[in-house]
Amino acid sequence: MTTAVCFQCGHLKFGSFMPCDQCQARPRTDDEMIASLAMSDHYFDQPTLEQMGQYIQEHGAPPRLDPESEKVFRRNFEEIKASGALNQLYEELDET
Ligand SMILES: [Zn+2]
Known part of the structure; x- marks a missing residue:
């Protein structure tokens, strides 16, 4: 599982797109x-x-990314979004 920082409270949680505990x-x-x-x-x-x-x-608020990294992350994110993985994840989350 991925360790990620909650964008809202800064708590370390599991999974970038999972709800913060x-x-x-x-x-x-x-x-x-x-x-x-x-x-x-x-x-x-x-x-x-x-x-x-x-x-x-x-x-x-989260620390600002430098413009170059922001571009890379945005591209990675677009790829994840395009793959449909997010929709699947959100359907699973919305059912619970
Ligand atoms: Zn949080």
Whole structure:
């Protein structure tokens, strides 16, 4: 399972697109999903994720990505979206 940072409260949770077990938020907009995708152990190590979580707790928003990384994450996200994997995930979540 992926470790990811909650885009809303900074809590470390499992799975970028899964609901946070702390604040129950799950990403819905593209920007929230890209932030959630980026802030995972696919891209960053645990100490960095913890720093990002701390940043969110202090600022109430995820740290901004530099434009180059943002482009890469946006492209990755578009690929995931195009694959239909998200729709499947959300159908499963909505049923529970
Ligand atoms: Zn949360």
